[in-house]
Amino acid sequence: MTLEILTSDALAPLRHGFFTRKGGASSGIFKGLNCGTGSSDLSEAVAINRNRVAEAMEVAALAGVHQVHSADVAVVDAATPDRPKADALVTRTPGVALTILTADCQPVLFADHDAGVIGAAHAGWRGTLDGVLEATLDAMEDLGAKRQSIRAVIGPSISQRAYEVGPDFADDFIAQDTGNSRFFTNGNGDRYLFDLPGFGLHTLRKSGIGQAEWTGHCTYSDPDRFYSYRRTTHNAEADYGRLIAAIRL
Numbered sequence: 001m002t003l004e005i006l007t008s009d010a011l012a013p014l015r016h017g018f019f020t021r022k023g024g025a026s027s028g029i030f031k032g033l034n035c036g037t038g039s040s041d042l043s044e045a046v047a048i049n050r051n052r053v054a055e056a057m058e059v060a061a062l063a064g065v066h067q068v069h070s071a072d073v074a075v076v077d078a079a080t081p082d083r084p085k086a087d088a089l090v091t092r093t094p095g096v097a098l099t100i101l102t103a104d105c106q107p108v109l110f111a112d113h114d115a116g117v118i119g120a121a122h123a124g125w126r127g128t129l130d131g132v133l134e135a136t137l138d139a140m141e142d143l144g145a146k147r148q149s150i151r152a153v154i155g156p157s158i159s160q161r162a163y164e165v166g167p168d169f170a171d172d173f174i175a176q177d178t179g180n181s182r183f184f185t186n187g188n189g190d191r192y193l194f195d196l197p198g199f200g201l202h203t204l205r206k207s208g209i210g211q212a213e214w215t216g217h218c219t220y221s222d223p224d225r226f227y228s229y230r231r232t233t234h235n236a237e238a239d240y241g242r243l244i245a246a247i248r249l
Contacts, residue, residue: 016247018155036242088121097248104158107245112145159218160195
């Protein structure tokens with residue numbers, strides 16, 4: 001089966017994409033293009049899937065990080081087996097494919113075409129609240145990017161209609177900025193529905209970049225195309241696959 005790769009005109013002509021689960025070698029609950037080495041999927045299947053992504057990106061190997069829901073950013077100039085603990089990575093080295101794994105959290109790809117600097121970030125609610133997107137922009141500027149020239153695209157993420165949270169969750173956001181209440185609507189009882197992509201877009205635009213957009217795809221609501229940690233939890237499944245997003249100069 002052919003890989004399905006979602007792209008954005010904002011990042012063109014750079015080679016990039018948000019890969020769906022279609023076209024992979026995994027089976028069972030991981031059926032499709034599971035690229036998560038930390039999952040309990042067969043390591044051979046994950047390796048095949050990652051090789052297919054590398055081929056699509058026209059590189060020999062993929063650069064990534066050991067994601068820990070932080071605001072830390074790694075600067076890389078080559079794809080190596082060692083993955084630093086961080087949740088974003090940036091480079092100005094041609095031919096290095098930056099990758100991020102997600103399964104409801106926001107995969108965000110960045111590019112300053114003029115400066116030749118790119119980035120990729122794993123932005124869940126914790127990382128976004130703690131500043132991973134702003135930290136990625138800072139790291140890109142350190143490599144020569146200009147903030148107003150940076151374009152960012154949020155890939156498939158859990159949408160507000162599927163993201164129910166408790167009152168303590170909402171309190172953390174409102175404590176940081178009372179204006180963050182706009183990203184919550186009432187759910188059942190004392191629950192709220194949280195707009196993670198909306199919060200991500202707001203954060204990016206507030207930081208002064210040139211362009212920010214979301215592809216509009218909900219990971220929870222489309223099981224044929226996307227893995228979802230929350231959907232797996234609701235279905236009482238043992239594990240879940242990880243989607244991959246990639247960009248290279």
